[in-house]
Amino acid sequence: xxxxxxxxxxxxxxxxxxxxxxxxxxxxxxxxxxxxxxxxxxxxxxxxxxxxxxxxxxxxxxxxxxxxxxxxxxxxxxxxxxxxxxxxxxxxxxxxxxxxxxxxxxxxxxxxxxxxxxxxxxxxxxxxxxxxxxxxxxxxxxxxxxxxxxxxxxxxxxxxxxxxxxxxxxxxxxxxxxxxxxxxxxxxxxxxxxxxxxxxxxxxxxxxxxxxxxxxxxxxxxxxxxxxxxxxxxxxxxxxxxxxxxxxxxxxxxxxxxxxxxxxxxxxxxxxxxxxxxxxxxxxxxxxxxxxxxxxxxxxxxxxxxxxxxxxxxxxxxxxxxxxx
Numbered sequence: 001x002x003x004x005x006x007x008x009x010x011x012x013x014x015x016x017x018x019x020x021x022x023x024x025x026x027x028x029x030x031x032x033x034x035x036x037x038x039x040x041x042x043x044x045x046x047x048x049x050x051x052x053x054x055x056x057x058x059x060x061x062x063x064x065x066x067x068x069x070x071x072x073x074x075x076x077x078x079x080x081x082x083x084x085x086x087x088x089x090x091x092x093x094x095x096x097x098x099x100x101x102x103x104x105x106x107x108x109x110x111x112x113x114x115x116x117x118x119x120x121x122x123x124x125x126x127x128x129x130x131x132x133x134x135x136x137x138x139x140x141x142x143x144x145x146x147x148x149x150x151x152x153x154x155x156x157x158x159x160x161x162x163x164x165x166x167x168x169x170x171x172x173x174x175x176x177x178x179x180x181x182x183x184x185x186x187x188x189x190x191x192x193x194x195x196x197x198x199x200x201x202x203x204x205x206x207x208x209x210x211x212x213x214x215x216x217x218x219x220x221x222x223x224x225x226x227x228x229x230x231x232x233x234x235x236x237x238x239x240x241x242x243x244x245x246x247x248x249x250x251x252x253x254x255x256x257x258x259x260x261x262x263x264x265x266x267x268x269x270x271x272x273x274x275x276x277x278x279x280x281x282x283x284x285x286x287x288x289x290x291x292x293x294x295x296x297x298x299x300x301x302x303x304x305x306x307x308x309x310x311x312x313x314x315x316x317x318x319x320x321x322x323x324x325x
Contacts, residue, residue: 011061011090012296017277018213020164020185022092022128026271027292028062028215029055030282035073045077052081054286057088059293064188064215064280066096066133067114075121083123093122096133096168097153104137111152115161126161129186129213131168132178140177150183166213170236171320176203179212186213188280191236193273194221195251195266196244196314204275216270217280225266228252235317243315250311258304265308268300 017024034052038045055063056078065074078093097114099106111132119125132153135143143149153165166186167178179187187207192200193216200216207214220226223233224240229249234240240248252262270279283289 010059012059012293014061014090015277016213017129017164018186018207019211020129020213022062022164022213023090024062024213024278025060026278026296027060028064028094028278028280029058029060029289029292030217030280031055031063031065031074031078032069032282033074033284034065034070035077036070038070038073038077040076045080048073048077049081049084051283051286052078053085054289055283056081056085056091058289060289061090062092062094062278064094064217066098066131067118068096068098068101068133071101072117072121075118079122092128093124094129094131095122095127096131097149098133099135099137106135106138106143106149108147108149108152108155111149112155115152115156128162129164129166130156130162131166131186131188133168135169136171136174140174144181150181154183164213166215168215168217172200172203173320176206179203179207179210182210184212186215188215188217190217190280191221192318193270193276194219195225195262195269195308196221196235196247197316197318199316199318199320201275204273208275214275214277215280216273216276216278219267219270219279219281220263221266224248226263228262238317240317241315244317247311247314251308251314254304254307254311257307258301260300260304264295264298265300265304267295268298271296 011025013026014023035048038048095118097111100110156162157165164185167175167184168188169175170190189200204214221235224235227233229245255262255265270276
């Protein structure tokens with residue numbers, strides 16, 4: 001268990017998050033599983049709060065969460081850690097407004113309620129950055145229209161309750177539609193800029209040219225690139241086809257020739273890209289935080305990237321491409 005007094009590390013390698021005015025480290029800590037299955041006051045919650053405290057005092061500037069992660073428990077655990085251990089200087093929580101999980105409603109009023117729920121759980125009155133999260137249950141026109149979800153976000157920013165607003169979604173065409181409005185300060189994409197799928201590259205270039213802060217999440221594709229081909233793990237929430245597992249097996253052989261683990265190459269693929277401000281990596285144990293800090297110092301040979309490129313494009317499970325839904 002972590003004590004209530006924690007010696008914080010210095011935030012590492014700070015850089016501007018686009019034109020948001022916020023600072024990010026190369027890695028942002030993800031909390032989608034934080035607090036899942038816990039209840040207030042139980043032993044599992046205490047362990048989760050200890051992990052959250054380690055995040056809030058570790059070497060990375062931003063911690064990524066969402067209103068819906070673990071049905072609100074992620075934010076609640078972070079709030080408990082903030083109340084007990086405080087927050088080290090230079091650390092910030094980034095959260096996301098979500099649809100109503102019971103009704104599916106995702107409009108202006110829901111955005112304002114989602115923000116209020118998040119602030120209550122976290123024990124704060126304002127936040128630096130809030131994303132619109134996976135707006136798939138409503139159309140783009142509905143979200144952008146009068147009393148739509150984006151109106152709610154703009155009101156929060158205009159009122160000074162948030163400094164910046166972002167769009168966090170997977171589908172490339174949909175995300176591009178929001179980026180092209182010129183209303184957003186940041187964006188987050190996932191599973192689409194990795195060793196086996198770089199279909200988001202043109203979107204990231206566009207976001208970079210517009211001055212948006214850019215987060216790249218799920219550099220391991222949800223498991224496959226962390227656990228390897230032998231695990232048979234899925235990619236981007238889908239089962240991995242045989243052809244994809246074969247490609248990953250070849251990539252593992254390339255990495256082995258260079259004395260590198262596949263997971264290290266997968267993380268470095270995102271970290272080394274000038275298109276990405278911060279890579280979001282999920283953390284389930286305090287030791288993982290220090291391991292990620294060590295990963296920032298790893299330098300991989302140029303020949304590795306040349307040999308991986310020579311394998312050709314991987315047969316990704318994702319097929320949304322640049323098509324608008």
